Amino acid sequence: MKAASVIRHCVFIRFRDDIAAAARQEIYKDLEVLCGKLPGVLSFHARKNVSPEVGMDKGYSEGFIIDFADAGARDTYLDDTQHRTIGGRIVAAAVAGVEGVFVFDLDM
Template sequence: MPATSTLRHVVLFSFKDDAPADAVNAVVSDFGKLPQEIPGIAAYEWGTNVSPEGLNNGFTHCFTLTFASDEDRDAYLVHPAHQRFVGTLGSCLERSLVIDYWTQ
């Protein structure tokens, strides 16, 4: 990988059809707190699908975290704050998709 490459951790969420809006908003809010709680997250952004192509396969929310190293990402994955967050998703999350890649 190039010296200027960064590690992206992309998370896509599809929520249950009957998930209350306040539960979805709580997930978004709670995800947004992780960068302040977990060292190693270099950048964080999120948004909802606005593609006109109709190819999102039910995924509506995208979260992207940036890390400088595999070690930073790995520490994030096992961090208690991340584990607590993941534990809250069962009530409203239908499914998720996660992809990590090094920027080219």
């Protein structure tokens, strides 16, 4: 039987220009609060991209990473009603909606 491993959930966002920094921070704060309530969340980090590699970000200027104890904890987060609401706000704030959001999970 394979041992459970940490899942690193990476989400990168191309926010529309008209979305104020305060609105972006409110989204991240709401995610942080949600993560504090769910079992199996190990960490939450939200930041702007600071890579010096010009153009490599493809316009994804900000994002967040959540580490989950295992895939089950990640799936609980994905199924959470509050997560779906916040996710809808992210899509609404992104350039071209869902096209402006990139999600990538790593099995650590």
